[in-house]
Amino acid sequence: MARFTQADLIELNKAFEDRSPAELLRWTKVVFGERVAALTAMQMAGSVVCHMVSVLKLNMKVVFVDTGVNFQETLDTRDRLAHEYGLDIITLQPKQSMEEQTKELGVLYLTPEGQRQCCDLRKTEPLLATRGQFDCLIGSLRRAEGGARGGCPILSVDPAMNCIRVNPLANFTNDEMDAYIAEHQVIVNPLHQQGFTTIGCNRCTTPVLPNEPKRAGRWRHLGPWSVYCGINPTDVGGTSLAIDIPQELIDRLLGRTTDFSI
Numbered sequence: 001m002a003r004f005t006q007a008d009l010i011e012l013n014k015a016f017e018d019r020s021p022a023e024l025l026r027w028t029k030v031v032f033g034e035r036v037a038a039l040t041a042m043q044m045a046g047s048v049v050c051h052m053v054s055v056l057k058l059n060m061k062v063v064f065v066d067t068g069v070n071f072q073e074t075l076d077t078r079d080r081l082a083h084e085y086g087l088d089i090i091t092l093q094p095k096q097s098m099e100e101q102t103k104e105l106g107v108l109y110l111t112p113e114g115q116r117q118c119c120d121l122r123k124t125e126p127l128l129a130t131r132g133q134f135d136c137l138i139g140s141l142r143r144a145e146g147g148a149r150g151g152c153p154i155l156s157v158d159p160a161m162n163c164i165r166v167n168p169l170a171n172f173t174n175d176e177m178d179a180y181i182a183e184h185q186v187i188v189n190p191l192h193q194q195g196f197t198t199i200g201c202n203r204c205t206t207p208v209l210p211n212e213p214k215r216a217g218r219w220r221h222l223g224p225w226s227v228y229c230g231i232n233p234t235d236v237g238g239t240s241l242a243i244d245i246p247q248e249l250i251d252r253l254l255g256r257t258t259d260f261s262i
């Protein structure tokens, strides 16, 4: 294994700024083969990634974390994407049901500290249980979302998962996404039509008013200090560390060719 840091991705990130989402997705398949998966929460941008994975015939697994308190519409969207796009969607779950967790720890999501613990238990830990299965996770973060995502890199290292994160839609504008969805009639979570600009657990997500920020409906009861769950490390500034991956993978990632016969 060799050490690989966020700094090692600087040049590649620059070079990838002009690449289309489809080009970036194809690149992940070429570099990571079977050890890449798309991670989605069944929101609009995740549906776009799922559609691209399907039409590009990337034969790539999709990972979804079912916290046990998702909206039924979110679960239905997962099922439609699986059946209609022919996707292999892996559903991850927390160790405890929400009822079991509440009996043991109380209603966590009512305080900022409890929310962090609850998101760790119900979102982050199920994903961490897959550590070692994937060298690359594809997300659907976009800079057009603003906030902590306003400068999200296309490529980043994820020390907790010891893998590379790729956001092929990082440069996708709102207009481009709307146009893609309309042109391809992409299956999207119906909650988006009901005032939900972003969608998480049913305990912590509400619709937003037209004049509110897009993420105002997430953890509304906690105020503006708690607006990301932490499952995407770039949301919480966790990309300064390093990961350990095989040298041969680093060479493929950085486009180096090593010919030991000469």
Ligand code: SF4
Binding pocket: 067, 069, 108, 109, 114, 115, 116, 118, 119, 120, 122, 123, 200, 201, 203, 204, 229
């Ligand atoms: S969004 Fe709310 S209910 Fe869902 S895991 Fe986080 S704190 Fe718990």
